[in-house]
Each structure stands twice: as structure tokens, then as C-alpha cells.
Amino acid sequence: MFDNTILCSKCNTKMEKANIEKNGFLLRAVFCEKCHSRQIHPVDEERYNKFINLKNKEFRVKMRLVGNSYAVSIPKEIVSFIKVHERIMNDMVRLCFDQADKLSLNFNNVLEGEKE
Numbered sequence: 690m691f692d693n694t695i696l697c698s699k700c701n702t703k704m705e706k707a708n709i710e711k712n713g714f715l716l717r718a719v720f721c722e723k724c725h726s727r728q729i730h731p732v733d734e735e736r737y738n739k740f741i742n743l744k745n746k747e748f749r750v751k752m753r754l755v756g757n758s759y760a761v762s763i764p765k766e767i768v769s770f771i772k773v774h775e776r777i778m779n780d781m782v783r784l785c786f787d788q789a790d791k792l793s794l795n796f797n798n799v800l801e802g803e804k805e
Contacts, residue, residue: 695728697721704728711737712744743770763794 695704704719709729714737717730729737748764783795 695719697724697726699726700724712740714740739770743767 696702697704700721700723702721702723704721707718707720707727709716709718709727714733716733716737718727718733720727743766748767750762750764753760753762785793785795787793
């Protein structure tokens with residue numbers, strides 16, 4: 690769809706390609722410089738909406754003792770979203786404190802970050 694010339698539905702002007710970043714997502718879009726209307730690529734918008742739905746959902750999971758460590762299960766729908774959408778799942782994830790009462794898991798390629 691976005692490979693073709695797209696005319697603005699409001700002013701009939703050729704729209705220019707643009708990228709919009711929202712919450713870490715890069716959304717493909719077209720933008721009209723004349724009337725400032727924009728249209729986001731439907732596939733990118735659907736993927737972003739799935740992320741927002743997961744983000745607004747609260748999961749209650751148990752913390753379990755496994756050997757000398759504790760384990761927390763990650764719900765399957767979160768892992769499936771990460772695997773399907775632009776990320777490669779590794780065996781290792783990065784875990785760190787965000788705040789005194791908040792942990793953060795980073796699913797980006799841990800090995801690339803360690804090489805820098």
C-alpha cells in the first residue's frame with residue numbers, strides 16, 4: 690500500500706512518507722504537508738494496538754524458589770508477542786532494577802550490548 694503514491698483525502702495533495710516513533714515502535718506513515726493529516730500503515734497500527742492491549746493488562750504470576758534462585762513465569766501471550774514482532778528471543782535476558790521496587794527485563798540481544 691505505501692509503495693504507491695498516496696493522495697490526501699482532504700486536500701488531494703501527494704502525501705510524503707514519514708516514520709513515527711511511539712513507545713519504542715517505529716510506525717510507517719504518510720503525511721500531508723499542506724493540511725497536516727497523517728495516515729499510519731495498517732499493519733504497524735495493528736501491531737502497536739496489540740502492544741497497547743498487552744501493556745494495559747495486568748498479569749499476576751507466582752514467584753517460586755528454584756534451587757538457590759527465584760523464578761517468575763512470563764505469560765505465554767507476552768513471549769509470543771515478543772517472538773512474533775521484530776525481536777529475536779534469546780535464552781538470556783537482561784534483568785536490572787528500574788526503581789527500588791521495580792525490576793526490568795530486557796529481551797533485546799544481550800550479547801550485542803555486552804560487546805560495546
